[in-house]
Amino acid sequence: MLEIVSVSVFYEVAALLVLAAAVGLVGVLLRQPLIVSFIAVGILAGPSLLDIARSDAQINLLAELGIAVLLFLVGLKLDVKLVRTLGPVALTTGLGQVAFTSIIGFMLGLALGLDMVTSLYVAVALTFSSTIIIVKLLSDKREIDSLHGRVALGFLIVQDLVVVLAMLVMSGIGAGAQSEGSALADIALVFGYGLLMLLAVAVFIRFIADRLVERLARAPELLMCFAIGWAALLAATGDYLGFSKELGGLLAGVSLASTQFREAMAARLAPLRDFLLLFFFIALGASLDLSLLGQQIPAALTLSLFVLIGNPLIVLVIMGAMGYRKRTGFLAGLTVAQISEFSLIFAAVGVSLGHIGAETLGLVTLVGLITISLSTYMITYSHHLYAWLEPFLGPFERRNTSREVVGQSDHVEKRYDIILFGLGRYGSAITERLLQHDCSVLGVDFNPAVVREWQQEGLDIAYGDATDPELVASLPLAGVKWVVSGIPEHQTGVTHEDARLALVDALRSAGFTGRVAIAAHRGSDADRFAAGGADLILQPFRDAADQAAQLLLSDEAKGLSSREGDRAEAG
Template sequence: MMEVIVQSPFAEIAALLVLAAVVGFLGIILRQPLIVSFIAVGLIAGPSALDLVRSDEQISLLSELGIAVLLFLVGIKLDVKLIRSLGAVSLLTGLGQVAFTSVFGYLIGLALGLGHITSLYVAVALTFSSTIIIVKLLSDKREIDSLHGQIALGFLIVQDLVVVLAMIVLSAIGIGAADGGHGGGSVPMVLASGVAMVALVVVFVRYVANPLTERLAHAPELLVIFAIAMAAMFAAAGDIVGLGKEVGGLLAGVALASTPYRETIAARLAPLRDFLLLFFFIALGSALDLSLLGAHVSGAIVFSLFVLIGNPLIVLAIMGAMGYRKRTGFLAGLTVAQISEFSLIFVAMGVSLGHVQEDALGLVTMVGLVTIAASTYMITYSHQLYAVFEPLLGVFERKGTPREPSEAGAHREDGHKVIIFGLGRFGTAIGLRLQKRGIKVLGVDFNPLAIRRWRELGLETEFGDATDPEFVAELPLARAEWIVSTVPLHPTGLSHEDTRTTLIQLTRTSGFRGRVAVASHHPKDTEELFASGADMVLEPFQDAADRAVDLLCGAPEEERTEIPSIETEEKQAS
């Protein structure tokens, strides 16, 4: 049976899909992150187990296309103004993490008895963090649009660029060699190519993007094909000039981010992204040779702890020094607590050139397995981890946190009657109507775009997380009569924390004596929320139906309140 499968690429892909479905289903039953399940599929299908993966070129092609589409979808919803404001922290954090990991990784390698060249290879390999895995996890948790998600994306891009340039420099001085998949050339050539690609994007956005997509939108299927072609073309161009597929795919998304059809494109490409990324994880798992893992167990443990603990700490320290809150730094720091698939490629390149021995590849492979698996859980349960370590993190926060996009303390004594958590369409509609009735409202959200919209509408806001005990305790709860939560519940299969019940508990323990109203879309949730201490449960569909019946029965119509949409809402609506 196995021989029949491996003789046909189609049968091989079919077997891999069945295996992924079975292992993924078992992972969901065991409440394991889907990424861990997919990497396990690669290990099971790889040479160390079933040895199913024979069509390496086809799987690699699907994997690379998935990477291009993933970064394209990130680029298409980037907020340029927000990226500008986060440029400094992204640059300093990215460079700081690369420098810290390289220097101390090299010293740890020497302390463990590795040679100078081997230590250098391992240290450089440890600077890679997997942008693909991190973006996927943050997207699943709906945190890619949060402040820490945007900062993490920024310094990961900086890190990728620095690593590419480092590989070129190592190649030039004869210590390493640039991998064929990442192009090649001198540092000035790569920089010039990057500037040229950015200039091309600017010209495309200004003169071509809108009229072209408007014509293509008459045939939606053609618009989707064009978007995929853009992602693949820019990714290929980035790869050829040495910037990498990730940067190329990101620029392709930015090129279409200003068009009115970006939400439609993003919604239609999301399922394709998830399908193609399956092959990325299969390729990653099947490339790991488990027979090489036993040579440096103790060294792998030391390096894994260094990556899992040291990398987040340096990010936390840099962001704290720049004036960000310890919570933001902690959540962003967890995203660099792993090494990347390119770490294995880099060391394998050194093996092929004769610079290092195969046991070095085994060492980095084990570090990769440990850190990718562990950091997946760390990012998945980041808020629970913060609650555990929060008492120890005070040293990483400056007084006043001047860089947070909020006006901390500005509204503490204003006597707000209602505090609304969740500034989406429903929360914003409630806030505007309360304001029209002369009721002072304070809005709270963890999405910088939602915060900006409220401020543009003339409403007062605080940037923060409803599950952060310290933040909730600092809110002006004493004079508030109502706490209203319109935060949506997004079950992802990764974690099962209900922000609404957490908020009820935190406000009560912080001394709030008023009433709490929460939004619910399911009857079962309504019963549980009342049991958790909610005084009122808002059911948008039921309430809208009641209002519709009133209008049909002759109730006077009220003036409509227009609410400008933000990117994440437009994507969901499409």
């Protein structure tokens, strides 16, 4: 059977897809994250076991396209004004995490009996976190637009820049003939190229993007082809100029984020992104050489614990010192609780240069396998983890959390008839109609861009997450008649945690005695929400259909009455 698979690349890809579907189904039945299942597919298909994944060039090509599309979609939803606001915390947290992780990792390496050069390599490898895995998880949880998601994306970009510098230094060492001045010149050249690319993207946004996309949108298929090509082009340009494909793909998305068709592009490209990223995780799993693990288990467990616990603590401390709440720092910190695929590449380069041995590559590989797998669960269960650990996190939050005050203090003394969570299309429509009927409404959303937009309209809105009990308890609940959840339905992998039911629990815990309404897009959820404490179930599609039917029947009745009257007059 394996001989047949190796005959053709098509047969190989077909076998990988079938294997991924089978393992993914087992993972879903066992309520495991698909990312873990797909990495397991890579390990099964890799050289250590079934040895199916042999066409490295083709698999890596699909994986790289997936990376470009993923970061392109993230860039499509980035708010440039918000990037300016979060820039300082992203830079401080990113550089601080890299510095502290490197120093502590180096000392841990020495304590484990590694020599200085090996300890240095291991320490640097521990600083990199996987942008691809984190962005994928946050996107699946719909938290990429939250404050902690935006902050995490910011310091991951800083990490990517550090990766570029580390690889440049390594390539300079590998060339051997380069002088220190030549290596510094290469680094300066890369930054110069980066500035030129940013300038080119700014010109494209200002003079070309809107007109070009408007013309392409006349043929939706052509618009999608352009979007994929544009993402791949800028990702390839970024790679060619010396910085990563990830940054190039991100810039491609940012360049089209101001166009009116960005939502259409995002909706159509999401399935393609998920399909292509399958090959990234397969390639990652297949690259893990299990034969190198050897006697590295004790050291790998020690370093893994540092990455899983120490890295989030470092981010939590830095963000707390900058005035962010402990919840935001905790959720953002969990995103750095793993090492990256670049960590394996960095260690492999060290082996090729003769600086470290193959056993060190095995150590980094095992740390990667442990931290990527466990951090996937940590990020997926992040809200549960926070609820368990919140009593111990008090020292990491300053009294003045000024960084997260988004107009909330202005609302504490006011009284409202209705508080509405989730200002998407449905929630916004409800709010507008309530305001037309002179109801006092306080909106709550966890997307900082939405909060700013509503504030500019002069409407009362607070930044916050419906699953945050502290936020719910701090709202002016006294006298509120209804709390309405317009939060859309989504699943979050392992936990399938429902933010709407979490909101009901938080309201009851806060002593709220009013009534709660929840929007449900499926009729099957009505009984579940009613049992969970909801007083009213809003079903947008059913309710709209009922109203449409009433309007049609009303018009028909009016038409029939009119025709009957005409006949009577004619008679």
